[in-house]
Amino acid sequence: MAELKRSQRFSPLREPLRELADLKRHISKTSGPFGFLNPTRAHFYHIHTDENGESSNGNIGGIGSSSSANEPDFELPPHEKAADKVEYVWTSRNNRKGRHLLEVTLARNPAKARYLVPDPTNTLRAILQNIGRMFTKYPVWDVSWLVAYIFTWGSIVWVINAL
Secondary structure, X not given: OOOOOHHHOOOOOOOOOXXXXXXXXXXXXXXXXXXXXXXXXXXXXXXEEOOOOOEEOOOOOOOOOOOOOOOOOOOOOOOEEEEEEEEEEEEHHHHHHOOOEEEEEEOOOXXXXXXXXXXXXXXHHHHHHHHHHHHHOOOOOOXXXXXXXXXXXXXXXXXHHHO
């Protein structure tokens, strides 16, 4: 096997998510801005292990595990979707900011899906829910929110002072 570029490999102590045995990194989806710099982006996929520590390719989410054609179709819980593939996308910037991106491939056949995932956040319902949350929740423990809040009120004071 050819030696990987520096932008495709992490040092053992700096490997992201190394403590999670169920996540494995796609080497082909690991990259950095230049070949001689450290990686800044990596994709991780989930492998299911049973009690003995052996990998399994079965239905991970437990939905659609019925093998009999005579059993009635299951119904998805409200506001959830079936997915065939879920990958964790790690980027150094999002990791520093505390954001965590999942890349979801929705299932064509929900009865054979491997995962159960919530509705996407880019729907009208989710957008309105998040806008409503902006006016009702005040995350005073979040330094970024505090800085934005103080700068906003400072700007308002400057505008009033100018008038």
